[in-house]
Amino acid sequence: MNLALVHSRARTGVRAPEVRVEVHLGGGLPTMSIVGLPEAAVREAKDRVRAAMQCAQFEFPQRRITVNLAPADLPKGGGRFDLPIALGILAASGQVPLEALGEYEFLGELGLTGELRMVDGVLPAALAAADAGRKLIVPAGNGAEAALASRVEAYTARTLLEVCAMLTTRKALPAATAPASVAVPGADLRDVRGQAHARRALEVAAAGGHHLLLIGPPGCGKSLLASRLPGLLPEASEEEALESAAIASISGRGLDPSAWRSRPFRAPHHTASAVALVGGGAEPRPGEISLAHNGVLFLDELPEWERRALEVLREPLESGVVTVSRAARSAEFPARFQLVAAMNPCPCGWAGDPSARCTCSPDVVRRYRGRVSGPLMDRIDLHVEVPRLPPVELRPDAPEGEPSADVRRRVLHARMLQQTRAGKPNAQLGQAETSATCRLSNTDHALLERAVEQLQLSARSMHRILRVARTVADLADSPHIRTPHLTEAIGYRRMDRAAIAQPA
Ligand SMILES: [Zn+2]
Numbered sequence: 001m002n003l004a005l006v007h008s009r010a011r012t013g014v015r016a017p018e019v020r021v022e023v024h025l026g027g028g029l030p031t032m033s034i035v036g037l038p039e040a041a042v043r044e045a046k047d048r049v050r051a052a053m054q055c056a057q058f059e060f061p062q063r064r065i066t067v068n069l070a071p072a073d074l075p076k077g078g079g080r081f082d083l084p085i086a087l088g089i090l091a092a093s094g095q096v097p098l099e100a101l102g103e104y105e106f107l108g109e110l111g112l113t114g115e116l117r118m119v120d121g122v123l124p125a126a127l128a129a130a131d132a133g134r135k136l137i138v139p140a141g142n143g144a145e146a147a148l149a150s151r152v153e154a155y156t157a158r159t160l161l162e163v164c165a166m167l168t169t170r171k172a173l174p175a176a177t178a179p180a181s182v183a184v185p186g187a188d189l190r191d192v193r194g195q196a197h198a199r200r201a202l203e204v205a206a207a208g209g210h211h212l213l214l215i216g217p218p219g220c221g222k223s224l225l226a227s228r229l230p231g232l233l234p235e236a237s238e239e240e241a242l243e244s245a246a247i248a249s250i251s252g253r254g255l256d257p258s259a260w261r262s263r264p265f266r267a268p269h270h271t272a273s274a275v276a277l278v279g280g281g282a283e284p285r286p287g288e289i290s291l292a293h294n295g296v297l298f299l300d301e302l303p304e305w306e307r308r309a310l311e312v313l314r315e316p317l318e319s320g321v322v323t324v325s326r327a328a329r330s331a332e333f334p335a336r337f338q339l340v341a342a343m344n345p346c347p348c349g350w351a352g353d354p355s356a357r358c359t360c361s362p363d364v365v366r367r368y369r370g371r372v373s374g375p376l377m378d379r380i381d382l383h384v385e386v387p388r389l390p391p392v393e394l395r396p397d398a399p400e401g402e403p404s405a406d407v408r409r410r411v412l413h414a415r416m417l418q419q420t421r422a423g424k425p426n427a428q429l430g431q432a433e434t435s436a437t438c439r440l441s442n443t444d445h446a447l448l449e450r451a452v453e454q455l456q457l458s459a460r461s462m463h464r465i466l467r468v469a470r471t472v473a474d475l476a477d478s479p480h481i482r483t484p485h486l487t488e489a490i491g492y493r494r495m496d497r498a499a500i501a502q503p504a
Helices: 040-057 082-092 122-132 140-147 160-169 196-208 221-226 240-251 276-278 306-314 314-319 363-370 374-378 405-421 432-439 442-454 458-476 483-493
Strands: 003-009 018-026 031-035 064-070 105-107 137-139 153-158 212-215 296-299 321-326 327-336 339-342 382-384
Touching: 003 082, 003 122, 031 040, 031 339, 031 458, 064 082, 082 105, 082 160, 105 122, 122 137, 122 140, 137 442, 140 153, 140 405, 153 160, 160 314, 196 212, 196 221, 196 382, 196 458, 212 221, 212 374, 221 296, 221 339, 240 327, 306 314, 306 483, 314 374, 327 458, 374 458, 405 432, 405 458, 442 458, 442 483, 458 483
Parallel strands: 003 105, 031 064, 105 137, 137 153, 212 339, 212 382, 296 339
Antiparallel strands: 003 018, 018 064, 321 327
């Protein structure tokens, strides 16, 4: 037999399309050509495959070897096809049994001595292999990740030789096993003292899935508050956790299989590039906003971020997906994250502080706040001031805050009401759904219209206020939105246009 077919998987976005690795041995001068890989990748793959086969004492056929990776129009970078190519050559030259290959899919880069090296995107490949009804063989280092796809039959190997021994003797390789999921004890709200107003806003944000902006001087506890949000949210469903894990898997930053059930909390630094934040690159990879999918994205020092990077956030904040394109390729990544942003009130950080330490002129303050565009501000439902705490509240004997577990109980109840009413958190209600489920009395409607006019808010913000008011009512277990619920919701937009006027 001169022909062999091996199944493998490429990586495009969060999908793992099938790749057929066809190997043909022909007569003529001994050469090896690989069709379907970029030129530089071909050279490296040839070297690795040849060295690994020889190191494992296999014979590298002295014939005209043609390797075809089909279909032709998929991105096929990286060394993930080394193992299937080597197996194809070995099967075509009769060194491993051909008929054993069909029920498996293979992924793995080869080291020069034949050891199998980890590749990325194993979880999406495992899910797809299960759908195709095939077993999957991956490098030992990828086993935990493959096993997260509980419906796939996955095995691990450390070397090319181990894979060949299995195919020849049919003696099973070790099954891939998922590590015990470690419940990471999240940071607790108990550690946040004082700040009743900000704590309340955090609870409303958690209860309705609303985006939140914290404004306050350095050291007032903005990051502390933000990091408590994941611990208030409902547990991720298995489907949500798999989605998030699949993104981490293809990000090239690695997936921690033991923490895969926790909601992601991403806090990139403001010096991060636009590509690092929203995704991109020659082989498009997800950015921080996709790594935060189904979790929380914390952007500290909001005005310090590159304006271009922040503007790209507008699409995913509305739609929950981001499209990144580069040259001919584009990829869509999920990015339904909850945004918590934080900023100082002015460049020195002390505007509005009773100590009168702020030395910034009104003009400087305006320009600083104007670095964040109106349309982005518009999409953040809750704006809340986090003042510096008076020293008495920081004393060691000051009372602890309410623990996260108690707050979370109220959040879960409010979420349950929303799930029953509309099948989704309030923040994700569309315009028609908002009109249908967030009704106001005539008096309250007039109140809302006056507030929108006075605060110079957009029509978009009006719907957002209604959704927040609905969440406040849910936390109060009230079937109707009442005046105090609406006024609280309007209060969260007080800082908006008044202080942060900026042309769209
Ligand atoms: Zn200042």
